[in-house]
Amino acid sequence: MAATVTTYVYNGAGGVGALATNVRFKLTDNNTQDTNNPCVVPTAGTNRSFWKVIALYCTVAPDTAINNVKLYSDGALAWAGCTIYVGNETPSSYSQATGGATSGDEMVANYGGGGIITAKTNLFTYTSASPKSITGSISYVTGKITNYVVLQLDIISTAEAGVMSAETLTWRYDET
Numbered sequence: 001m002a003a004t005v006t007t008y009v010y011n012g013a014g015g016v017g018a019l020a021t022n023v024r025f026k027l028t029d030n031n032t033q034d035t036n037n038p039c040v041v042p043t044a045g046t047n048r049s050f051w052k053v054i055a056l057y058c059t060v061a062p063d064t065a066i067n068n069v070k071l072y073s074d075g076a077l078a079w080a081g082c083t084i085y086v087g088n089e090t091p092s093s094y095s096q097a098t099g100g101a102t103s104g105d106e107m108v109a110n111y112g113g114g115g116i117i118t119a120k121t122n123l124f125t126y127t128s129a130s131p132k133s134i135t136g137s138i139s140y141v142t143g144k145i146t147n148y149v150v151l152q153l154d155i156i157s158t159a160e161a162g163v164m165s166a167e168t169l170t171w172r173y174d175e176t
Contacts (some may be wrong), residue, residue, distance in 0.1 A: 003175055004060035010053040015094030016172065017057065022166070025049035025084075027104060029097040040102045041081070041159045049153040050097035050104035051111065056145040056171050058138055062071040065139040068174040069146050070131035073124045077167060081159025084124065084167075087117035089134045090147035093159070107152045117150060123169075131172060145173075 009020035018031055030035040039049050057067055065156045077084060087107055092096050095112040111117045113129045126132040134144030 003062035039070045040110040047103040047155045048101050050105045051152040053148050064176040067112040067137035071133040072126045072131035075127040077124045079164045083154045085120040086123040087121040087150035089117050091116045093149045108137045
């Protein structure tokens, strides 16, 4: 029987995971799909969302295994003045997002106290032709398949205020 696979988002002090039907970038560490705690467009410089931590999760086990996991976008973020970054590393340990009233803490300098994620890349450079490889696999069981993928929205002064259009990320993997 084919596995049932979905995206989980993790938040809070303990990194509790929950089904992610949508992920909203905000100035708080929660998975609530409301417009409270919106990101702030700066007058100069860069503001950031709190980082979002996601992983691929299996609710019905594969016959044998899931591996060779990839993540990609359509290659074009439709939000002027905004960039979504993904950490170059996919950490095995969860770190709660932190920040202040107008900006989240930058993920490279702060995830896990710093040094766990050494660099970040614009998420939209990863496409179906050149996806991001994600560490992780699972065999015969259910649960978290991959290490954590850390995402963060950067906003500059030219961004427009308001609710942005939805963007889609796609997982690709081998199932045996």
